[in-house]
Amino acid sequence: MKKSYRRNLYLALIHHPVVNKQGDIIASAVTNLDLHDIARASRTFGVNTFYVVTPLNDQKILAQRIISHWTSGGGAAYNPSRKQAFDQIEIVDSLKDVVDDIEKGGCVRPKTVATCAKEQDRSIGYKQFCDMLRADDESAYVLVFGTAWGLAESLMSETDYILEPIRSDTGYNHLSVRSAVSIILDRLVGDR
C-alpha cells in the first residue's frame, strides 16, 4: 500500500445546491469556522485540496478575504500552521468545476462520493471505500459534503457513490458538517 493514496483524496463543501429546513433548494452562506475547521482537518489527514463550492460572487469574495488573511495577510505571520491549512483551499462555482479542476491538474477524472446523514439505497460502507482508496494510485475521489440541511437530491443523484451515514444507536443524528468531515476523514485515512 502506498502512502500517496491520500493525495488522491479531495474534499468539496457545497453551498449550492443544498436544501433548507423546508427542503427548498438554496445557496447557503459561507461560514468562517467551516473554512478553519475543515481546512485544518484536511491538512491533518493529508487531503489534496479542499474546494469551497459557491456560485455567489459575494460569498466567493468573502471566502477569499478570509483565506487571504491567513495565507498572505496578518494571519500568515501570526499563525503559520493556519496558513498551511488555508493554502489548500480553492473556491469554485460548482461540483463540475471541482472535477474539471482536478482533471486539468493532470489527474485522472475523479469519482465523486456524496455524504449524507440519511441511509440511501446505493450507500457504500467505510470498509469498501477504504479499500477503493488504497487499491491503486491512479484513481482519485472527491468527498462531497453539504451545508445547511444537506445536499440537494439533484446533486446527490449525479455523484458516482454515496457514503453510508455516521450511524449512532442513540437515534440522534445531527452532527455539524465540521464534525462529520472530521470523523469521516479519520475513518478513511486516519492513523489509528
Place this chain on the structure above:
Amino acid sequence: MKKSYRRNLYLALIHHPVVNKQGDIIASAVTNLDLHDIARASRTFGVNTFYVVTPLNDQKILAQRIISHWTSGGGAAYNPSRKQAFDQIEIVDSLKDVVDDIEKGGCVRPKTVATCAKEQDRSIGYKQFCDMLRADDESAYVLVFGTAWGLAESLMSETDYILEPIRSDTGYNHLSVRSAVSIILDRLVGDR
C-alpha cells in the same frame, strides 16, 4: 457488554486554566460554535453531560444566554433537535466542580481523562480506554478538552489519565477542539 457504558462518559470543555500561544495561563472566551458542535456530537454519541467550564461570570452569562435560546427560547421551537443537544449542557467553575457534580448526582467519583495534541509519557491508548469504558457500569469517566492553545500543565498533571493524541503521519497536528472531540467520541463510542 451493556449499552449503558456511554451514560458513564462525561465531557468537560475547559476555558481556564488553559494556555495561550505564548504558554501563559489564561481564561479563554466561550465560543458559540464550540457549544453547538460539541453538544451535537455529545448527543449523537450518547455522552451523559457536556460541562462548559469557566470561572468568569460574564462568560457564564454568555454561555447561559446561548443555551437558553436553544432550550427554552425561540430556538427550541425552531429546531427541536438542537434543543435536545443543548439540554445536556451544564456550566460550572472548575474541573473539580465537574467531578463533584457527577458524584452528587449519585454516581461514583469519576476518573478524569485529559486530551492533548502532544505525546505524553503517561498516555493511554484508545483500545485501552475503550476496554476501561466497557469493563463495568460502575466506573465513570470525564473526557477533558482544552480550548485556546490547550490545557495548562497544572490541570493536566491532576487528571487520572491522559489519552494519546490523534496522530497523523502528515506531521501536521492542529485540529480544532470541535474536530478533536468528534473524532475521539467516534473512536471511543462510535457505532462502526
